[in-house]
Amino acid sequence: MARKILIVDDDQKTRVLLKTYLEKNQYEVLPAHNGESFLAELRHHGDQLSLVILDVMLPDTDGFALCKIVRKQSNVPIIMLTASSDETDRIVGLELGADDYIAKPYSPRELLARIKAILRRVGNEPAAATRYLRFNGFTLDLAERTVVDADGKQVVLTGLDFVLLKYFVEHPGEVLDRGVLCEQTRGRESGPLDRSLDVQISRLRLRLNDDGKQPALIKTVRGAGYVFSADVSASHA
Template identity: 75%
Template sequence: MNGMNRKILIVDDDLKTRTLLKAYLERNQYDVRLAPDGETFLSEFERYKDELSLVILDVMLPDTDGFALCQTVRKNSNVPIVMLTASSDETDRIVGLELGADDYIAKPYNPRELLARIKAIHRRTGIEGPTTGGRYYRFVGFTLDTVERVLISPDGEVVKLTGLDFQLLKMFLEHPGQILDRSQLAEETRGRDAGPLDRSLDVQVSRLRQRLEDDGKHPNLIKTVRGAGYVLSAEVTISHV
């Protein structure tokens, strides 16, 4: 499987759930395929199995169940599997994991929680973001040393960063060109969600723009995507030296 693939196949019999999940994950740069039942899922799985980076299986389906699909997938592929279930019964979770699922999430769930699980699995499998472990991130003349936690400007000057500045910048550099929503950024940098009236993240982004001499009124580097979040518009290279 190509390490750059971010193709997810989801089977869920609820149209609204499928549609909302597809829109949310596509906003986060995933290629999403949908199936309303087990038969369609198996057909899609057979078609795309060599390209998939993850499958999401609803336990309750009209023609079969997620456990049977999990078994079938595991016989043919090592692709990571996340199980969705409306049951609060721990037995479902245990059965799913015993059959080869990688993770489990109970309905109803917050899409951001599912996204966090997907990212965690992808990080473990080397798909999510640059995982080379390189020390230096270089972009538009700047160099971020992630060991010394120092940012060097194109002029060779040290740019002073707070701990939050560093975390935020590193997250942007790990996801160049990818829209990162406000809640995602807040959870990563502060360990909590950002409410609709919480402007602290916007202040933080504004401060980081100043550090990077990125015009706050017309930023070219960290751009605001209205209604979606922020995106780093720069090529990033990673190296050990």
């Protein structure tokens, strides 16, 4: 079955181009031209979606508002299309729960590469011998791709937040540089001014109640990267 992607963009030529290109690459595309049509498609197909692509600028709303709505009901990966010169758009989108962004102008080939990278990482299959990873009262379920706290309450994470946390938990005590972490979550290295990883780690700390000023779980190693400092145990049941 083809993976289903919901795209909202108010430019008709862009919608037609992306739909044609992605369908040639075996994806099913649901195009929307504004926020209203996007929400209608989301209500009808929400539980079937593999990925959502949001343009920031729309005639009746903006991509940020739609990102909030999606995140309230789903962990489906989100890619935001942003103005090339506006870093603020990118940071706000990531803080609201987007998984990646692409600056305009972009090529369909670049978008396809980002889609494949995200779905490959979100869709990784867990190792057969290990299902649960436990740390500091949290339990990470590799099969269900969920995290619960000591009280059994599920921690709300985006798909790539889960991938990032999983990588940290699988490498406790190791200093992981930014290039490695970006490669694991986005399939590419970060540029010198790219703050997307910082935003994602801040978001992950918040979800885990890890004090951003004095974090106990994900610690910053100045000039080197980050280290996951908790003790981790693994089991199959």
